[in-house]
Amino acid sequence: MAYLDTAGLEWCRGLLLGHEFLTLMCLECHVATRPQLLPDPQLDPISALVFSITQDLPPEIPSPQHLKVAGVDLVTRTGLTDLAVLHVDSEADLLEEAIRLVTTWDPDMLVGYEVQRGSWGYLLERGLALGVEVVARLSRVPEGARASHHLEEEDEYGTEHTSQIHLAGRVVLNAWRLMRSEAALQSYTLQSVAFQILHTRIPAFSHTQLTAWWLADTTRGRTLGHLLLRCRLTLDLLHRLDLVPRTAELARLFGIQFYDVLSRGTQFRVESMMLRLARGRNMVAISPSVQQRAAMKAPEWIPLTLEPLSRFYTEPVVVLDFQSLYPSVMIAYNYCYSTCLGRIHLLHNPPPQPYSFGTAHLRLPPDPKQLLEMVDEMNVSPCGVAFLPSRVRRGVLPVMLEEILNTRLMVKASLKRCGERDASLRRVLHSRQLGLKLIANVTYGYTSANFSGRMPCSEIGDSVVSKGREILERSIQLVNSHPTWAAQVVYGDTDSLFVHLPGRSRSQAFVTGQEIAAAVTKMYPKPIKLKFEKVYLPCLLQTKKRYVGYMYETPDQQEPVFDAKGIETVRRDGCPAVAKVLERSLHLLFDRKDVSLVRQYVQRQLLKVMQGRVSLQDLTFAKEYRGARGYRPGACVPALQLARQWTRRDPRKEPRAGERVPYVIVYGAPGLPLIQLVRCPSTVLADASLRLNATYYITHAILPPLHRCLALLGVNVNAWYTELPRPSTLTASTSTLPGSSSGPSIARYFTPVACVGCGADTTAAPAGRGAAGGQGLCGGCKGSPQETVLRLGERFRTYERAVDHIRQVSCSLEMVCEACVGCRLQEVECISLDCPLTHRRTMAGRDLQAAHHLHSLLDDF
Structure with missing residues (x-):
């Protein structure tokens, strides 16, 4: 741990070494709110603080004593026997007790699911409103020192994009932002995350409802129980995902601090490991300025991505993948800052002045005789950049990558030998090998990040990419020209090959795939290796980076695995109904090879949409909100439109940057722009006069992805929709339903419906029945x-x-x-x-x- 700078943060050393001093404290607060508005720390006082503490202490280390319990009669009638209650006389005393609680338990981490609005952030803002110094007293700095808090900083990125609260000596974790990198979900509310990860359903109540319960003696326990459940679920999420131990292990592996693993990028990790190796060789890394990065020569090479032979394949397609191609290229050919000599044409006649090299300059010796003697041994990349051979100087990056890959192999071997009983050791080893894999795969990106890089070098980045292209092209040529394989490469992307084997069975495809992998591997120096990955049977190649098929990974595998990349079944920019219809259609196509069955299924689903028999949840879009200043002026974005509507009613209701905002599309008057048909799902549930726009969902959401897949078979999906009869609806009666809006809805007057009797097109009459002769009839x-x-x-x-x-x-x-x-x-x-x-x-x-x-x-x- 000598390489970690933990001066003034002794907790970090104990945490990273063994987690034995780890204590987490989760907090939820209940406030007295105004109806229909979110709590405002300037106006709404805190009525109760609910917390949950978990710790990992050895038996020999004493833990703080339990707080003195008073006022238990508040909750004894509710059945909450595991809840200790401390009653105070005023809100100022409540804040003092909260400070005493933190200083007594001295937690390493303060946790909240949404720390700014409903947890620690609200507590700190309320303290400022009351004139109580909370921030500095919650930190671990000496009394009187100031701690930096997001309220005192106007850093747009820090406040809007990370929701970061700085308390010296403690880590504040905003749980919902951590979940964004742990799980790919449509919604990141606690209710959604708890169900997807913990498989637990929990309710959601408005602040008005919780306040009403709190004010009544007989229902006060419901508010406490709900807030306590949120605390415990937040901690359960961290434990289930092994978030804290894994992050601590990565911090020790990379040599950076705990919170830097969560908040800093991959370049910071690569640089931390690279500089430790460079220091032992008396090398110093440069720190280019923005102007130097802008003046650097632009990259000239891009990875090779072939245009696939798009069609439906009913015969085996073998997928082969180079194992860590770019790290392997840097190791095999000694590509590094310390071994690069610049362009090869400059070695024969070096200029007298230093010439451009990355963001800096390089000076060669006036007499290049010694260099010219090694020309035959030099590694010259396809883009014309020369590198010293390994016998002359071994590069820092190749040494680092070689150690990383070898260490990962040893860790994975130890993981296999580790017994099932030692679960904690298995978690540590798994986190370690995962961190080694991540750092190896992003090293190339460190050299090629020409816009925001810390030390970019276009010569090295171009050399790696051009060599990768050359390797892939030579491999494709070998596969296509081999006489006995009779194979054809139908798609290639950066480091992978899709090889079609016509006339072969699945077992024969595994044998041929292994032969191709072995033959290609022999063509290149170690550690470049082509690995057999899987067999698709059948599969559908749509476009670049978009394909789907039934995957077989071993010869004895009987049941295939549905594997999709880049299509709507794995994307989150559509609604769930699109993914469900497309995936089921592809299953029918792969299993039965009958397009008529797919047609019947699709038409049944389209009828359900037109009849309004599809769940609102399946027709809800969810897009990330980028913040009020993240959009250009006049942008018509649904998330921004809803955020503006909410902000006009309540400024504190604006979504956080990165939060996924749900919305649906409803019917409206003819000629209205689409942006004016955007509604929040809760609004549609509350107003029965609003109908989901089935025409939009079918023609703009469901049919286009189906067409992109099935058009490869010569199928016109749009014709399936035009053949369907328009179902009869009872839209004209929606004004009589409970919860409908009091005023007349323009959709009731102009939305075309079908006759209730025969299904013919008609328009519902705006008023009356009986005397009108049958509303809804043609x-x-x-x-x-x-x-x-x-x-x-x-x-x-x-x-x-x-x-x-x-x-x-x-x-x-x-x-x-x-x-x-x-x-x-x-x-x-x-x-x-x-x-x-x-x-x-x-x-x-x-x-x-x-x-x-x-x-x-x-x-x-």
């Missing part, structure tokens, strides 16, 4: 009353059966929700948009009202 149905009555009667009986099903489902939903929220649904209102039951409850009520409307329509007619 002229033909009105002219044939007997036939229309029979149709409506059959429709009504269908709805009656649906109503019975709705009642049964509602009972089951009520039982599930009561188990989640802990009380009857009539007493609470869960506002979680991440729970599918929220939408199902709403739609069940609307379907019941639609059945009543149809009954009234039948009686009036």
Whole structure:
């Protein structure tokens, strides 16, 4: 640990060495709020602080004694027996007790799921509003010293993009931002993350609801229990993901501090390891300025990415991948700052003045005789840059990468020998080999980061890329020209090959793939190695970096694995319905090889969308918000549009930069721009007059990705949609549903619907029934009353059966929700948009009202 600068931060040394001094404290606070507004620390006082502490201390180290418990009668009637309560007389005393709590337990880390608005940040801002010095007293600096806090800094990046709170000597973890790098999700609310990672459903309540419970003596325990659950789940997330021990192990491996692993980029890690090796060789790294980086010669080479032979392959396609290609190239050919001699044409006639080399300058000796003697031994890259051979000087980067790769092999071997019982050692070894893999793969990026790099060099970056292109091109030529393999490379990307083997079985593809990997590996010096990765059977190559297929990794594997790269099934820029429909369609295509089955399935799903029988959660988009200053003026972005609407009502409701904002598209008056049809999902659930824009979802979201895949088979997906009948709807009755807006919705007047009787196009009348002659019926149905009555009667009986099903489902939903929220649904209102039951409850009520409307329509007619 001598290489770590931990002066003044003794906690860091203990934490990194063994975690034995690790203590985490999670905090949630309840505040007295104003209705419909988020808590404001300038106005809303803190009513209660709920905390949870976890620690990892050896038995011989004493821990702080439990706090003196007082006022337990506040919660004894609620059944919260594991909750200790300390009652104080004023909010100022509450802040003093919070400070005493932190100084007594002396935690290494302060944790909160959203630290700025509902946890430690609110506590600090409230302290400033009351004139209580909280920031410095929570830090580990001597009393009287000031600690830097985000409230005192106007750093846009620090406040908006990292939500960082600086307390000297302690690490403040903002859990939801950490989850963004740990899991790829549509939403990063605690409800969504807890379900996806911990498989636990939890409710979400408004601040108004929690305040109402808090003010009533009989329901105060619900507020405390909810906040305590959030504390414990936040800590459970960190433990389940092994976040703290893994980060500490990476900090020790890279030689940087704990929080730098989370907040700094990959260049910082590479530089930390590289400088330790350079110091032993008496080398000093340069620090180029912005002007020097701008004056550097621009890169000339890019990785080789072939245009794939796009089609549906029913025969094996073997995928071969070079193992750590760029690190292996740097090791094999000794590419480094310390071995680069510049352009080869300059060695024969070196200029008298130093010439440009990366962001600096290089001077060669006036007499190049000694260099010219080594020309035959030099490693000259395809871009014309010369490097010294290894016998003359071994580069710093090749030595570092070689040690990293060899160490990773040893760690992985130790991991295999490690028994299942020693789980803690397995976690440490896994974190170590993962860190070594990451640092090896990003070393090339350190040399080629010409815009924001710390020490870029275009000569080295171009040399690595050009050599990688040459290796890939030679390998493709060998595979295509080999007489016995009868193979064809149908796609290549940077360091991988997709080889089509026509007329071969899956077992034969494994044998041929291994032969290709062995033959190509022999062509190059160590450690460059082509590895057999997998076999696709069947597969679909769409475009560059977009392909999907059934994957087999071993010859004895019987069940394939659905593997997709770059298409909508693994992307998050669409709604979940797109991924579900596309993935199921591809499964049918791969399993049955019958396009007609795919057509039937797609048309059934499109009808569900048009009939409004798809969950709101499946039709919700979620895009990251970049901050108010992250968009150009006049930008029409849904996340920005909703953020502006929320901010006008409540300035504190603006989403954080990086937060995913959910939205849906609804019907509107003809001619309205799309940006004005964007709504928050909670608004659609509350207003029954709003209908999801099925036409937009089908034509702009679902059909385009299907077309990109199935058009390779000569299928016109858009024709499937035009063949569908337009289903009848009951849009005209939405004004009678509970929760609908009081004013008339323009969508009710202009949205085209279908006749309830025959399905013909019509437009719902804006008002009246009975005397109007049957609202929702076309002229033909009105002219044939007997036939229309029979149709409506059959429709009504269908709805009656649906109503019975709705009642049964509602009972089951009520039982599930009561188990989640802990009380009857009539007493609470869960506002979680991440729970599918929220939408199902709403739609069940609307379907019941639609059945009543149809009954009234039948009686009036």
